[in-house]
Amino acid sequence: MSNSLYVRVEHDILQRIQTGIWPVGTQLPKEDEMASQLGISRSTLRLAYASLHEKGILERKKRSGTRVIADKPANRFRMVTGGLNDVLSLGRDTKLRISGTRNVKTRDVALLEGQESVTGFWLEITGTRHLDEKDLPFNWSQIYVTGQYAGIEPALGTEVGSVFSVIEETFDIKVARVDQRVFAIGCPEEPAKAMGLKAGDPAIHIRAGLYDADDNLLEVSSAIFDPQRFHIRTDVRIQ
Structure with a gap:
């Protein structure tokens, strides 16, 4: 065929x-x-x-x-993952609108799963991603930057492509590895409210750890997506 x-x-x-x-x-x-x-x-x-x-x-x-149910394609973000650059494409192709930052300790954030920052604290960044300025966000994110890179906070402003790119530019390092896990979840109340969903509605949760070439952790990100407006495709060639 x-x-x-x-x-x-x-x-x-x-x-x-x-x-x-x-x-x-x-x-x-x-x-x-x-x-x-x-x-x-x-x-x-x-x-x-x-x-x-x-x-x-x-x-x-x-x-x-x-x-x-519609007469034209929905406005969605599609992420095709075939390598590191593709995995990081979300920050290249959309903008994160930052709603808040604060310093937190490991014990206060279950998501960190006990991973320690050498300074004893993390910079927590909360924000949303939008496909269009007028659209509801399709993503609600919390990013935890290890304390030694928390100096990026003044450079974040109100909108960035990605937090990791600010770390790279500020400290002249590169993300070399991404450990990413994808879960199906019931959407928590705060992200649901931001994305126009109901608490408990189906959602996609992507948790990722970003590391430098020496395997030092740079950030941990937690991103919750509206599954109607976000699509993941993995395309891997086997040698």
């Missing part, structure tokens, strides 16, 4: 949605009926549906089928 076939089918379905043949709210025919109607296989149709679902055009549920 040619990859271009499902792309053509995707475009055809989207065109029908946008011209009002299948307006927003339409329940699309069952897969076998739709595949027959379009003259394609069900596997090709599923690929087209999956792409339209990822773009926020279609809603797919096991028992209720496929429904049109």
Whole structure:
């Protein structure tokens, strides 16, 4: 099966949605009926549906089928991770709006899991990320910078691409390793309120530790995402 076939089918379905043949709210025919109607296989149709679902055009549920929920792609951030530069792309492609900073001790922050700062304290930075200035944030973040790099605080201002880039520029060091973990969680109250969600709604939690070339910890970040507006794809080539 040619990859271009499902792309053509995707475009055809989207065109029908946008011209009002299948307006927003339409329940699309069952897969076998739709595949027959379009003259394609069900596997090709599923690929087209999956792409339209990822773009926020279609809603797919096991028992209720496929429904049109939008006539244009949703405004989302997509992060493709194939290497270190890709993992760090969030800070390159979006801005963190800083809402607060303070010094904290390890024992006061469960997220740090007992990791110690040589100074005995961490600089905590709280903020949100937005796709557009007028949009609700798609991300709520707390970043913990080890005490020896807490001097970056005056350089942060109200908005930065990433905290780690400020550390790199200020102290002439580079991030060389990222230890990243992804969790599915019920969204806590404060992040939910910021992102326009309800407390307990499904959310994505990414916890990461950033290290220099000597494996010294620079920062620990905790980022909670609205899953409707954030997508992760991992693309790794095996040698």
